[in-house]
Amino acid sequence: MIPKVVVIGAGVYGAAVTASLTRRGASVVLVDAGAPAGGTSGSTFSWTNSSTKHPRSYHDLGVAGMEAHRRLAARVPGSDWYHEGGNLQWADDDDERARLRRKVGGVLDYGYEARWLSRAEVLRLEPDIAPGELPADGIAYFPREGWIEPARLIGYLLSSAVSRGAELVAGDAVIGMVTTAATVRAVRLASGRQLSADAVVNCAGPRAGAIAGLAGLALPMRNTRGVLVHTSPVAVSVSRVVHAPRVHLRPDGGGRLLLHTHEIDGAVRVSGAGEISVDPSAVETILAAGRALYPGTRAATVESIRVGERPIPGDGLPVLGRVVELPNFHFAVSHSGATLSVHAGDLVAAEVLGEDRDDALAAFRFERFRPASRQGEQR
Ligand SMILES: Cc1cc2nc3c(=O)[nH]c(=O)nc-3n(C[C@H](O)[C@H](O)[C@H](O)COP(=O)(O)OP(=O)(O)OC[C@H]3O[C@@H](n4cnc5c(N)ncnc54)[C@H](O)[C@@H]3O)c2cc1C
Numbered sequence: 001m002i003p004k005v006v007v008i009g010a011g012v013y014g015a016a017v018t019a020s021l022t023r024r025g026a027s028v029v030l031v032d033a034g035a036p037a038g039g040t041s042g043s044t045f046s047w048t049n050s051s052t053k054h055p056r057s058y059h060d061l062g063v064a065g066m067e068a069h070r071r072l073a074a075r076v077p078g079s080d081w082y083h084e085g086g087n088l089q090w091a092d093d094d095d096e097r098a099r100l101r102r103k104v105g106g107v108l109d110y111g112y113e114a115r116w117l118s119r120a121e122v123l124r125l126e127p128d129i130a131p132g133e134l135p136a137d138g139i140a141y142f143p144r145e146g147w148i149e150p151a152r153l154i155g156y157l158l159s160s161a162v163s164r165g166a167e168l169v170a171g172d173a174v175i176g177m178v179t180t181a182a183t184v185r186a187v188r189l190a191s192g193r194q195l196s197a198d199a200v201v202n203c204a205g206p207r208a209g210a211i212a213g214l215a216g217l218a219l220p221m222r223n224t225r226g227v228l229v230h231t232s233p234v235a236v237s238v239s240r241v242v243h244a245p246r247v248h249l250r251p252d253g254g255g256r257l258l259l260h261t262h263e264i265d266g267a268v269r270v271s272g273a274g275e276i277s278v279d280p281s282a283v284e285t286i287l288a289a290g291r292a293l294y295p296g297t298r299a300a301t302v303e304s305i306r307v308g309e310r311p312i313p314g315d316g317l318p319v320l321g322r323v324v325e326l327p328n329f330h331f332a333v334s335h336s337g338a339t340l341s342v343h344a345g346d347l348v349a350a351e352v353l354g355e356d357r358d359d360a361l362a363a364f365r366f367e368r369f370r371p372a373s374r375q376g377e378q379r
Contacts, residue, residue, distance in 0.1 A: 002027050005352055006187045006197040008174050008211055011041035012150050013332040014203035015157035016345025017352075021201075022164040024353050029195050030166060031187070033173035033207075036158055037151040040205045043228055043308030045260050046338035047241050047250065049087060049145040051107050051114065053336070057363035058317055059110055061340060064360075066144060068343035081152035083251070085240035087145035088122060090135055092245040097138065104140050117141045128237045128296050133244065147241055147250050148338055169193075174204075177214045184215060184329050199328040199352045203345075206309040208319070208333040215329050220314030220369060225268045227278050229259040229286055230304045236296035247289035256303060257294075259286050268307055276307050310335050313369075320344055320364040321351050331366055 003026045007018050010032035018030045032038070048069055050062025073082035091097045104114050117125075119134040122141075162168060169189070176188035177200070187195045204211040212219035233255030241250045252258040267282030283302060291297050311333055313319045318334030332348040334340055347360050 003198045003353060004029075004196060005199045005201065006031060006195050007201045007203055008032075008187070009039065009203035009205055009207075010036035010154070010158065010168065010170070011039045011203065011205050012154060012337050012341040013205070013334075013345055014201075015154040015161070016341040017201050017203055017332050017349050018161045018166055019157040020346040020349035021352060022161040022166045024349060026349075026353060028161065028166040029169060030158070030161070031169045031172060031174055031189065031195070033171070033190075035170055036168070037154045040308045040311060041150040041154060041337065043226075043306040044150060044338055045226075045228060045248070045250070045258065046148045046150050047087065047145065048082075048084075048148060048339045049142065049241075050112060050339065051087070051103060051142050051145065054106075055363075056110065059107070059112070061318065061344065061360075061364070062336065063112065065336075065340040065343040068346065069148060069339075072342055076156065079156065081149040081156065082146070083148070084144060084146035085251075086125070087142040087241040087243065088117070088126065088139055089142070089243035090139040090245070092135070096245065100138075100140055107142075112142075113144050114140060114142050126237070126239065126242065128294050129242075130293060130295050133293050145241060149253060150338055153342075174211060174214065179215060179326070182326055184326065197328070199330065201330045201332055201348060201352060203332045205311040205333065205337070208311060208313075208331065212331075215323075215326055217323060217326065217329070217366070218369070219319065219331070219333075219366065222312050222314055222316075224310050224312060225265060225276075226260065226308050226310060227264045227268060227282075228306045228308065229264070229283055229302055230306070231257045231259065231287070231290070231297065231300040232303045234294075234297045234300045236294050238294065242293070244289070244293050247286055247293060249290055249293075257290065257297065257300065259290050261286055261289070278305050278307065311337070315368070318344060318364045319366050319369075320348055321361040321366070323366050334364075 007030045053059045053062045073079040117139045118137040173190045178186040202211045206223045209219045209221040248260045267279035312335045319331040
């Protein structure tokens with residue numbers, strides 16, 4: 001019998017899970033309340049990295065995620081959504097320098113590629129940086145990091161899944177689940193349609209807690225908002241991810257740059273009516289920092305500002321795989337989904353179809369959120 005799987009959410013996770021499930025022979029309906037890539041995956045910095053991930057199990061998942069992107073890009077002609085340009089990072093105060101030294105030391109201990117560069121070496125990689133913005137040395141370089149273009153990756157994954165028979169339902173929200181005897185039987189949509197299911201995968205990103213709730217499961221989330229500033233096209237050479245003290249940036253296609261800092265995330269305003277805006281002075285500050293770093297961007301203007309919501313499970317770690325008390329309900333939810341989703345989505349899809357990979361998913365199970373006294377109880 002061909003298993004019928006309903007995947008909820010068409011971001012990077014839903015697309016990766018759906019592509020893997022269809023490749024493995026399942027019949028899949030992928031449902032999204034809006035348009036594919038219209039959620040967080042359309043508003044992300046999408047830096048592929050594992051230099052920020054702890055504990056070791058999370059770091060290893062990130063490394064495997066980077067490797068999965070590399071393999072996919074090598075296999076698919078025209079896969080230029082993947083850019084392994086490397087990442088530069090430096091600091092300009094003692095605390096941050098010490099933090100960076102600890103970070104580099106930590107990942108080197110894990111066997112991750114990282115090295116220290118001098119100003120002259122960085123200027124050979126990024127010749128358009130203003131030399132005065134760089135310290136003489138102590139610039140960290142992570143050569144295997146890079147970034148993806150999520151919408152283009154999602155487009156590829158969905159088209160390969162649809163060509164293998166997957167159905168994509170857009171603009172129809174999941175509003176309920178039919179569950180009996182610890183099994184999800186069907187998923188109910190706002191349109192009134194009901195999708196019968198042998199298995200369900202929750203890839204709803206920041207709304208994963210609400211979808212879990214429809215299945216009677218409590219998934220704590222502590223989502224945060226982040227601001228991305230997209231510039232107009234500029235004729236300047238930027239080839240990699242750059243984490244400078246006052247601006248983080250990367251190329252964004254067609255000569256545009258994508259700018260971010262942790263400070264600008266604090267400039268999001270939500271009105272009483274729920275309208276989201278960003279303090280214009282924070283946007284001006286980040287643009288000025290970009291211009292100081294790359295003087296060739298002097299004429300850059302802001303083309304768009306996007307506010308994304310990071311899907312962050314309660315303890316910050318991914319939630320992946322089957323739920324013990326509802327064994328045909330699965331999670332594929334995390335922050336860092338741009339890095340992790342192709343690999344983690346494949347692990348989750350394999351488990352949906354009975355190829356369990358306990359070792360790979362053990363640290364990321366939903367059950368860690370359940371009080372010890374309830375673990376093992378049946379609903
Ligand atoms: C500012 C910012 C910077 C980031 N930087 C990085 C980074 O540098 N590197 C990195 O790896 N990650 C980064 N991330 C995180 C990464 O972008 C996310 O982890 C990833 O995009 C999540 O993908 P997803 O598929 O889980 O969620 P989404 O892309 O949000 O997809 C979920 C989908 O579910 C749908 N949905 C929700 N509710 C329902 C419903 N009831 N019925 C049907 N559909 C529903 C939504 O419409 C949406 O399309 C960043 C995020 C932000 C916000």
